[in-house]
Every structure is written in structure tokens, then in C-alpha cells.
Amino acid sequence: MQRLDINDAVAACRQTESLGSAECVTEFLQATASISGKIAAQLCHGARNLEPAHCFKASPLFYDDELKISLCKQAESTAPASCVESVISRIANQPSAKVALCRGATTSAPAACAIEAPFGMDETNLIVLCRSAASIAPASVVYVNAVFIGSHAQQQDYIHRQQPAMQGPSFSGFVPPSSVLLALPRPLYDLFTSNMDIPRADMSAWALLGLNEGEKSRAAIRRAYHRRSLEWHPDKWHALVAALPAQEGSMQDAVLAILRGVRNGSFYGTKVRAPHAMVMIFLFQKGSIRQKLRGVVRLTFEHSKNLALFVGVYKAVLAVLRVHKQHALGQHVASGVGKPGAHWHAAVAGGIGGYLVWGRYSSVNFQIVMYLMSRALISVVRVLAAKGYRPFAQHRFKHVYPLVATVVWAGVMWLYENEPNTLHPSLLKSMQFLYDESCRWKDGLVEFLPSPATTAVVLLTWLRI
Known part of the structure; x- marks a missing residue:
């Protein structure tokens, strides 16, 4: 809280019952150094833990601070951020609507519900239906905005709560004398089209859905309705299109990912090592200007070469493991090209690259390995703490850090x-x-x-x- 002025600190902590707000602000400012104290105070007021800060960090980059605060205030996990990342075509260009849908979510179920919900539903009704969903069940009840109409008691049994009555032109069918009726909004009637069976104005509802004329079973009607909606549901097409590139990435894409990784490795190695080597050599080493420049070039080349080689080896091994999983084992790979096909692939590829590239001792390699080792150890401890393993989960970072600093400097x-x-x-x-x-x-x-x-x-x- 030291980076907050007194007004922001008061705003963050007023009427709080625990240290959650202060811990949230501290975590938030450590992760996002460029954000103002006012934003931190607004986000973390009333927080019970660090999760609002984690949610804010995981939110889409193109969301402004106000949207992120609205989404993540008092969040219990990063679920709201994961929820808004889902493809929901009807509100794809309306971040405020996605925030209203996903605010307070504990899973991505509101987004799944919205994808399953009738495409004819307007934005307001969609949010009312799905914002507190724990599964896709609310949307499954509604089905493509079909409304069962009959007696008041029947409506209460079959219409999801808080859904408005049908308005505007509609297409009605299923009219047994017992008042089991189904009404479709006209735009949805027009949605169910195909080259094989183009609806006509005189078609019955049974023909439209491919049912036997006079079918009365609610279960059969719902299944048919859902099946036809699945064929033309825009959200589901979006989800399919988004998934296809990851599933069908070609070997050419994998090779391009390797080449691009090699280029980025050499670029980053030069960017990082050249200024560091220049400062260290010119400040602490003796010799002529020519000798010092040679030292800078040598260290920079070694760093760039090794980083480029490692990225190339890592991505090549990932590609081999991916092909093995897809073709030899016949298993589905959901991740994108250049990414691990299973969680252990990253460890195997990293180990092979580490042995082949960084396993040869040199001052540069040793320095990089030491740099990574300290950070990897800290990350492992954080993972163990997050998963609840003792003793790591029993202590806060801010309490342990002074002890770590003491031991390291003493040693x-x-x-x-x-x-x-x-x-x-x-x-x-x-x-x-x-x-x-x-x-x-x-x-x-x-x-x-x-x-x-x-x-x-x-x-x-x-x-x-």
C-alpha cells in the first residue's frame, strides 16, 4: 500500500473487515507497475483475497480499466476473465455486454450458456438468462427462443423464469387440442434453411423440423429443434472455426513456427546480451577498445546463437511429439501449432533442448542457467502454494520474502x-x-x-x- 496516496488508501480500505483489500492492492501494483493507485483502490475495495488483481491481469488487453474493474471487482478467481474470452458472436463487439454476462462468474458457464442460448434472444434477455448460470442448463431450457404456450401453469413449468412473453411476428405450430403449442420468432423460422430442404411459408412446424406430422412428444420436439439450431447456430460455427486451425495445423505451419522461433531467439539474444556485455566489459575489464569490442561481440553472438538454437530444438521436438500423438496414437490435439500437445511435452522438449544447447559449459550458458534456476524455483514454490501443498500454502510471500533475503545474503x-x-x-x-x-x-x-x-x-x- 506504500505506493498509494492517503486518499486512495482510504478508498481501498474503508469498511473492510480483513486485510484482503491491502493484499489485493499490493499484488495488483506489483504485477502492473504502470497502473495508478486510484485504479487499484477501485478494483480492490471490498476484496477478500488477491483474486481481483489476478482477474484484472488476465482480462483482455483491449478492455479499458473501467471495464476490467467492473468485470473483476470482488472476483473469487480468474473465471470472469476466462468467461469474457469466449467467442459469443451476438455480443462479440459489445465488451460491456460480455462484462455484464461474466461479472461474478465462478466458471466459464455463463459464456457456455450464452453460446447454447437461442440466437434470437436479445442482449438483455441473454444476460438475464445466463449471467448466474452454473451450467448450460438455463439455455437448454429455452432452446432457440421457443416458447411453450398454454395454461399459466404450463408456462411456469416450461418457460425459464424471467423470460418475457413472445413479441412480434411468429411462426406457430404443434397445436394438439390439449394446448401444447410452440411459437417461433419469425427471424428464427427463416434461420433454419438448407439447400436440401428450404422452408416454405406453407410448411408445418413438423416439416420444418423434420418430424412426423402430428408429433406430440415434447422430448422429440426439443431434440429436433436443438438439432436444427445446431446446424445454423452462428455461435457454434464461430467456436468450430476457432477450433479448426488448432486441430488441422499443417507441417508447413510447424516448420514456419520453428523458423520464426529461431529468428526471435537470435533477435532477443542480441537485444539482451549486447548492452549488458558492453556495460560489464567496459566497466570491469582491462584492455584496448578493440579487445573490449571483440569481447562484446563474442558474448553477444554466443547468447544469440544458443537462444536461437534452443527455440528451434524446442519447437521441433514439440512438432514431433504432436505428430506422434495425432497419427501414431490417434489422439486429438487441441492446442495451436507450435504449442505443446500435452502438458508433459513442454518438459520433454525443454529437457532435450537444455541438454543439447545449454549443457555445454561456458560463462554465458552458466549465467543463463543460474538466472533461470532461481526464477524457476520461486515459480515452483508459488505453484505448490496455489495448489495447497504444505508448508508453502501456509505462508504469504510478503512474510517469507524477508527470510529468503536474509538466508541468501547470509550465505x-x-x-x-x-x-x-x-x-x-x-x-x-x-x-x-x-x-x-x-x-x-x-x-x-x-x-x-x-x-x-x-x-x-x-x-x-x-x-x-
Whole structure:
């Protein structure tokens, strides 16, 4: 909460009964450094845990802050964010409607309900029907906006609660004397078309749905209705089209993904290593300008080459495992091209790439492995805590972090003073400059003055520039 001014802190914490709001704000500001304190206060007011912050982070990037706050305020998980990611064609261009549908969701069921719901339903009725759904059942009751009409008691039995009466032109059928009637909105009647059986104005409802004339069974009517709606339901076509590229990705796509990954690996390796190597070599190594530039080029090339090779090997192994699962095992692969076909594929591909590329020792490789190891360990602990494993789930990060910092710094200082040769050379050089050279001074007062760069930084910070 230290980054919030007093007004935002009060707004976040007023009338709260726990520390959930403060923890939410802290998590939110750590994950999204560019967001203002006011947004954090609005999102986390009344929060019971960290989930509103997680939901905000998982929300679609093109949603503005107000929509994300409306979606995720008091969320209990990231389910609202997952819900709005679903393809619902009738409200695809209406983010506010999707937010109204998915706000407070505990699963993606509201979106599934909306996809199953009648396409003829307007936006307001769709949201009323599905926003609190725990399954697709509410939409299954309505079926393509069909309304069973008869006695009042029958309406209450068969019409979902809060659904309005049929309005506008409709096509009615199923008219046994016992008042079992079905009415279709006219646009939905026109929706059920096919090249083989084009509806005509004089067609009966039974003919329209491919039923025997005079069919009275409600179950048969519903099945036929749902089957015909499935043929032409726009949302279901969207879902199918969205799934097809992931299922039918060709080998050409896999090769292109590998080549693109190799390019991105070399690009990122150069981008990261070149400035780092230049600073470290020019500051801490001796030699001519030519020798220093050669060192920068050598380190940058090695980093770029290895990162490009690793990405290529990783994606190639994923492609092989994907083909094996699809063709040798005959199993469906739902993930996109270039992605793991099963959760363990990533570990296998990463292990093979790690052995082939990073398994050869060099200062660059060792530095990268050490960099990843510390972050991977932290991530593993977070996963174990999130899944409820003890003792990880029993402690908060903010409580454990001071202990981790204490142990790490105690250990590294003991190693430096007692076993310095076991430390990485670059770390050892840095520590020698900090702790050994500070014990010797030759030039009097000059040795105790800050450098010009440090002085400039302090002045700029003081002036708040």
C-alpha cells in the first residue's frame, strides 16, 4: 500500500473487515507497475483475497480499466476473465455486454450458456438468462427462443423464469387440442434453411423440423429443434472455426513456427546480451577498445546463437511429439501449432533442448542457467502454494520474502569471505570491488567522493526529474 496516496488508501480500505483489500492492492501494483493507485483502490475495495488483481491481469488487453474493474471487482478467481474470452458472436463487439454476462462468474458457464442460448434472444434477455448460470442448463431450457404456450401453469413449468412473453411476428405450430403449442420468432423460422430442404411459408412446424406430422412428444420436439439450431447456430460455427486451425495445423505451419522461433531467439539474444556485455566489459575489464569490442561481440553472438538454437530444438521436438500423438496414437490435439500437445511435452522438449544447447559449459550458458534456476524455483514454490501443498500454502510471500533475503545474503557473504573461489567469476569481481577495494585508499578525500554519474542520479532524483 506504500505506493498509494492517503486518499486512495482510504478508498481501498474503508469498511473492510480483513486485510484482503491491502493484499489485493499490493499484488495488483506489483504485477502492473504502470497502473495508478486510484485504479487499484477501485478494483480492490471490498476484496477478500488477491483474486481481483489476478482477474484484472488476465482480462483482455483491449478492455479499458473501467471495464476490467467492473468485470473483476470482488472476483473469487480468474473465471470472469476466462468467461469474457469466449467467442459469443451476438455480443462479440459489445465488451460491456460480455462484462455484464461474466461479472461474478465462478466458471466459464455463463459464456457456455450464452453460446447454447437461442440466437434470437436479445442482449438483455441473454444476460438475464445466463449471467448466474452454473451450467448450460438455463439455455437448454429455452432452446432457440421457443416458447411453450398454454395454461399459466404450463408456462411456469416450461418457460425459464424471467423470460418475457413472445413479441412480434411468429411462426406457430404443434397445436394438439390439449394446448401444447410452440411459437417461433419469425427471424428464427427463416434461420433454419438448407439447400436440401428450404422452408416454405406453407410448411408445418413438423416439416420444418423434420418430424412426423402430428408429433406430440415434447422430448422429440426439443431434440429436433436443438438439432436444427445446431446446424445454423452462428455461435457454434464461430467456436468450430476457432477450433479448426488448432486441430488441422499443417507441417508447413510447424516448420514456419520453428523458423520464426529461431529468428526471435537470435533477435532477443542480441537485444539482451549486447548492452549488458558492453556495460560489464567496459566497466570491469582491462584492455584496448578493440579487445573490449571483440569481447562484446563474442558474448553477444554466443547468447544469440544458443537462444536461437534452443527455440528451434524446442519447437521441433514439440512438432514431433504432436505428430506422434495425432497419427501414431490417434489422439486429438487441441492446442495451436507450435504449442505443446500435452502438458508433459513442454518438459520433454525443454529437457532435450537444455541438454543439447545449454549443457555445454561456458560463462554465458552458466549465467543463463543460474538466472533461470532461481526464477524457476520461486515459480515452483508459488505453484505448490496455489495448489495447497504444505508448508508453502501456509505462508504469504510478503512474510517469507524477508527470510529468503536474509538466508541468501547470509550465505553469499559467508561464501565470499570463506570460499570465494566457489563463486561465479563475474559475481566475485563485483564483490571484490565492493568489499575488498573499499578497505584500501590512496588518494585521500577523492576516494570518498561519489562518481559524477552517481552525483547526477542523486540530483535528478532529488529534483524529481
